[in-house]
C-alpha cells in the first residue's frame with residue numbers, strides 16, 4: 001500500500017501553518033509552534049501514534065496561544081481527513097486507555113464522517129508552561145469537526161496537569177493509530193451504509 005500522506009498549508013491573519021502528516025509513519029516529528037508545551041504534546045502524539053508529523057505554526061502569540069492551538073487543530077483534522085482518503089479497509093473505530101502516573105485518560109474515536117466531541121478533562125492548573133490548559137479542549141474540538149470524526153476524551157483520574165494533558169494526547173494518538181489501521185478482511189468501507 002502507498003503511504004497515506006497529507007500536506008496542508010493554511011494562512012490567515014492570525015496564523016500561518018504548514019503541516020505534513022504521514023499516517024503510515026514511524027513516530028518522527030519536527031514541530032515548531034512557538035509554544036513549547038504544545039510542541040511537546042504534538043511530539044508525543046507523533047511518537048506514540050507512530051505517525052510522522054512535520055508542523056510549523058507562526059501565530060499571533062503576542063495575543064495569546066489560542067489562535068495557534070485552535071488553528072493547528074483545524075489543520076491537523078484536515079490532514080487526517082485528507083490522508084485517510086476514501087477510508088477503504090480501515091478499522092474506523094479506535095480506543096485506548098492510557099495511564100501516566102496519576103493520570104488515567106480514556107479515548108475513543110470513530111472516523112465516521114460526522115463531527116462529535118465529548119470531553120471532560122479537568123485541569124488543576126490554568127497553564128502548562130505558557131499554554132493555557134483550556135486550549136487542550138479547543139485543539140481536540142477543532143480536530144473533531146475538521147476531520148469529521150467522533151472524539152470522546154474521558155479523565156478517569158489525574159492530579160497533575162502536565163500528565164493529564166500528555167496522557168490525553170497519547171491516548172488520542174493510540175486511538176487514531178488503531179482506527180486508521182487496515183484489516184485485510186474489510187472490503188470497501190466498514191459501514192452497513194456503504195459509505196463513511
Ligand SMILES: [Mn+2]
Nearest residue numbers: 040162163166
Ligand atoms: Mn511530558
